[in-house]
Amino acid sequence: MANLYLRELHVHPVKSVAGTAPAEAAVEPWGLAGDRRWALADAGGAVVTQRQQPRLALAVARPAEGGGVTLSAPGMAELAVEVPAPGPLEPVLLFGKKVETVRAADAAADWFSEYLGVPVRLVHLDDPAVRRPVDPAYALPGETVSLADGYPLLLTTLASLDALNALIAQGDHLQEGPLPMNRFRPNLVVAGAEPWAEDGWGRLAIGDAVFRGARECSRCIVTTTDQSTAQRGREPLATLARHRRIGKSLAFGRQLVPVRPGTVRVGDEVRVLG
Secondary structure: OOOOEEEEEOEOOEOOOEOEOOOEEEEEOOEEOOOOOEEEEEOOOEEEOOOOOHHHHHOEEEEOHHHOEEEEEOOEEEEEEOOOOOOOOEEEEEOOEEEEEEEOOHHHHHHHHHHHOOOEEEEEOOOOOOOOEOOOOOOOOOOEOOOOOOOOEEEEEHHHHHHHHHHHHOOOOHHHOOOOHHHHOOOEEEEOOOOOHHHHOOEEEEOOEEEEEEEEEEOOHHHHEOOOOOOEOOOOHHHHHHHOEEOOEEEEEEEEEEEEOEEEEOOOEEEEOO
């Protein structure tokens, strides 16, 4: 496990929308600063992701001053969205569970509704310290998460992606590979590991931050969406189903919870502590 280092950092300000790859990022108790603090909700209040709207892959959200975002997408004029002022809380449903949020300006709802062709609104998670607990089956008391699927951060490794692509090349859908890492929308990408080594990482340090490995990451249909075209295929789920079943999960990557916040930088050594 020598010579492990952080190869890439990714922040996705709006859930299921493309984000940015900064050189460094602050680690907060609920995830990277600015990561997945915004999401879309439909008319019934359910959070909308690439599961329902694969074209979200082609939209981009860049962090802006004060926690806002700047939105861009094919055929759309760029739009700056500020963090909404404190106001009435608006519940949305994320995987069937209620999360209190604050609605963004109507201009953001109009922008995304025009782009997707269906009515949606943009909401903001105003207080991630209290709004949404981590799954209690894998959490310690008091741990919370942003609007990410379930855990504050997702870590993947280049070696595991190489191993997965080698398996895809042996299967029935080899024309779909090799897959890029952006299919998996990670926060942290580590180089120098052995394939699948991250499955056993219980505790690790990067920069001056320390993380607890909560569990494997169970993958969904979003991974079959080409992030540059929004077209769907069969991989990697077909290959994960054959080779990477862990319990009920088709697993790729490791879910992390910060134990000690800090700052992480591309090039930082990754130290496995247990």
